Amino acid sequence: MSDYLDPQNEELLKDFFIEAELQVEILEKNILVLEDNPSDSDAVDEIFRAAHTLKGAAGTVQMEELAKFTHLCEDVLDGIRSGAVSVTGDVIDLLLSSIDVIKAILEVRAAGGVYDEDISTLQENLSALLSQDKPKVPPKASIKSDTATPPPSAGGVKLSEYEYLELKEAAGDQAGLYRLTVTFNEDNPMNTVGAIQVYAALKPFGGVLKTEPEFESLYEDMFFPEVIYYLASDEEKEAIADRLHIPDVIVDVKIEDISLEEEEEEYPSEASVAVEKTPSAEEKKAPSVKPEDTMDKEPSEPEKHRDRKPEGKKGGGTGSILRVDSRRIDNLLNLVSETVITKATFNQISNLFAAGLQNLQHKRIQYRESLQSLYEMIPRLLESGNGESRRIKQELEDRLNSVLSVFDSFEGEFKSTVTKFKSTSQSLSRTTGELQEAVMQIRMVPISQIFSRFPRLIRDVSKSLHKNVRLEIHGEDTELDKSVIDDLLDPLIHCVRNSVDHGIENPEERAAAGKNQEGLVVLSASNEGNMIVIQIEDDGKGIDVESIHRKAIDKKLIHPDKRLSDLEAFNLIFEPGFSTAASVTDISGRGVGLDVVRKQIEKLNGSVHVWSEKGKGTKLTIKIPLTLAIIQGLLVKVGEEIYAIPITSVLDSHRIKPEDIRQIDNHEVFNLREDVISLVRLSRLFRLPAQEEVTHHFVVVVGSGDKKMGLMVDSLIGEEDVVIKSLRDKYTNSPGIAGATILGDGTVSLIIDVSQLLELGYRQERAERQKREARIY
Secondary structure: OOOOOOOOOHHHHHHHHHHHHHHHHHHHHHHHHHHHOOOOHHHHHHHHHHHHHHHHHHHHOOOHHHHHHHHHHHHHHHHHHHOOOOOOHHHHHHHHHHHHHHHHHHHHHHOOOOOOOOOHHHHHHHHHHHHOOOOOOOOOOOOOEOOOOOOOOHHHOOOOHHHHHHHHHHHOOOOEEEEEEEEEOOOOOOHHHHHHHHHHHHHHHOEEEEEEOOHHHHOOOOOOOEEEEEEEEOOOHHHHHHHOOOOOOEEEEEEEEOOHHHHHOOOOOOOOEEOOOOOOOOOOOOOOOOOOOOOOOOOOOOOOOOOOOOOOOOOOOOOOOOOOOHHHHHHHHHHHHHHHHHHHHHHHHHHHHHHHHHHHHHHHHHHHHHHHHHHHHHHHHHHHOOOOHHHHHHHHHHHHHHHHHHHHHHHHHHHHHHHHHHHHHHHHHHHHHHHHHHHHHHHEEEOHHHHOOHHHHHHHHHHHOOOOEEEEEEOOOOEEEHHHHHHHHHHHHHHHHHHHHHHOOOHHHHHHOOOOOOEEEEEEEEEEOOEEEEEEEEOOOOOOHHHHHHHHHHOOOOOOOOOOOHHHHHHHOOOOOOOOOOOOOOOOOOOOOHHHHHHHHHHOOOEEEEEEEOOOEEEEEEEEEOOOOEEEEEEEEEOOEEEEEEHHHEEEEEEEOHHHOEEEOOEEEEEEOOEEEEEEEHHHHOOOOOOOOOOOEEEEEEEEOOEEEEEEEOEEEEEEEEEOEOOOHHHOOOOOEEEEEEOOOOOEEEEEOHHHHHHHHHHHHHHHHHHHHHHHO
C-alpha cells in the first residue's frame, strides 16, 4: 500500500504546513474585511472555504485537535453565511481568537508536539453562537445491524481465493479482516479528497490492505461516490465506525467481516454496521451563553489520541521553501537549455583548437623541411647559374613564397575558430546575465508576505490603546529578495507600532485638533532602481523637536547650549534608549525600538530616514537593496589589497592633495563644499603598508543618514557587481568587514561594512567631545 499519507512523512507535512499557513492568512485577512463590511458575502465565502480546506487537510495528516476545532469554527462561519449568526464585534473577536488558537496548534505541531492547552471557554463561546439560533442536533451516528439486506455494491464485489489468502497473510493471524464500503457526499466542496481522509482515519486501526478503486486512483483529483477498503485490524466494528464519523464527507458506511466461505456465497450473512449521515454541527451543544461570558471551566477531557506523541521524525516547519511562479521556472529552464547548447559549442571549439594545434605542429615540420630544402638549393643554383642572376633570383623568390605560404591555410582556420570563440563567449555572457537575473527572480517574493500581517497588528494595538486607526497598504506587489523579507519584518513591526502609539492621538485629542477621530497609517512600497523604498506614514501629532531637545539634554547626548535643527532632532530618536514617551506601556516607552530598526536596516545595507511636521504627521522612509546576494561595489586598492565598498553607501569620491588635509583635535579632516569630513586611512585601520611621498590621495566619501566619513585609499579601480560570501568562525566579528567576494582573476576581496565604520568613528568623536567638555567645565 502506498505511504503517501503517512502522517510522519516529511514531504507531506511540509506541504501541509505551507498550505495551512496560506489558509490561515486567508482566514485572518477576510475576517478583518468582514469586520469593516459585515455584508461582504465574498469575504464570508472565502473564510468558509479556507476553514473547510484547513479542516480537510488537518484530517488528512491526522491532526485531530486541529480538525475538530476548525470544524467548530466552520459551523460558526456557516451560521454567518446563512444569516443565523450576526457579525458583531464580539463575534469578530471570537473568530480572531480562534485564528490565534489555530496558529498555536500549527506551531506546536511543527515542533513535533500535540497542542494540549485548555480552550474549553473559547469552544463554549463559539458553541453559544450556534445554540442561540440552531435546533438541537440528533446523535452523531446510529449503529445498526444489517443482516437481511445485502450491501448495494459490496455484494457484487467478491474476492477470489487467491486474493483472500493474500490479504489474510498480510493481515496476520491475530487481526480480523474487514470490508468497509463507504459512500461519499457529492455535495461536499472537497469531495475529491474524501476517500483520502477515510484512508488516513483508518490507519490507526491497522493496515489498509487494498482499496477499490486502487489507491493511486483515489489520489487523483476525481470524485468516487463509493470506495471499498479492506482493513486488517483487531479493533471492534463499533470503534471503527465511530472513527469514521466525518460530517459532510461520508453518507454511509457498511462494515463486514470477511471469510473465505462467505466470499463464495452469493451474499454475505455477517452483521454489518452502518453510519448514517449527520448534519454538520457539534455532537453536544453547550448551554446558551453569551460570547463574552468568561466563567471558569474545568479542563475538558483530553481528546482521543491526544496523548499520542509523534514518533520518529518531527514534522518540521516549512524552512526556507519558496512558492515560485511556474513561468519563472520555465524561463530558467530555457536559459539552462541555452547554457547547455553553449557548452556543446565550446566543446566543439575546444576540439577545433586541439585540431588547430595539431595542424600547427604539422605545418611547423613542413616549414622546416621547406626551409631546409631552400638552403640546400641555394648552393646548387649558384654553381649552375653561369651568371644568370635573373633566373636564380626568380627561382629563389618562388621557393621562398612557397615556404612562406605554408601557414596560410592554418591562419584562415585559426581566425575562423577565434571568431566562433568570441561569438560563443558573447552568447555565454548574455545567457549568464539572464540566468543570474532569472535565479534572482526566483528568490524574489512579494512584500505582501509581510504587509498582510499588519491589518491584524494595527487592529490589536489600536484596541489596546483605545484609538481608532485605519491602515492603508500600497505597493504590496513590490518584490524583493526572500532573505531581505525574513529580516525586514521586525523593523517594520517596530515602526508601525511606534506610529500608532506615539504618532496617532486619542480620538478626543484628534477631535479637539479638528481632525477626523479615525487616525490613518499608510504602509507603502515601491522600487527605485535596484533599491526598494518602504514608507510608514501617519497623520498624527508629529515629532516635538523641543521635547526631543529636553530629553537629549537629560540623557547627556548633547550640550545644554546646543541648538538642534529639525533633521538632527529627528535622528536622535534612533539613539539607543531614547524615548519621549511619558510612561512605559506594553507597546513602548522603554527606549527600545528605533535604534534596533536602524541597526537592522543597516545590516541589510540600507538606510532609514524620518521627517515630521508638528500637528500633521510623521513619515519614516526605509531604503534597502532588492537583494543581498549580489551588490554593486566600488573597488578600491589599499597597498596590495583590493576592497569593495557597497555603492549604495558611496556619496562622493575625490582626489585631494596632502596639504588639503587638516588636523582638528588629533583627527584628520578635509573640507568638502563648506562641510568638514572626517578622514579614515584604511591602510592604518587594517594595518597595511602605506604609500609614502605621494602627490595626491583618493578619498571615497561614504555615509548613512546624516553621518559622513571619508575613506582614504591608494587608488580607485571602478564599479563591479560582487557576489557576497559570508565570513564564518573567527572572521565573523572582524570590525568593518561585512563579507568577502571573489573577483574575476580569482583574487579575494573583502567588503567594507560602512555602518560599522561610521559607528566606530561616531563613538570616537563623541568620546573626544566629552573629553573636551570635561576639560572646559
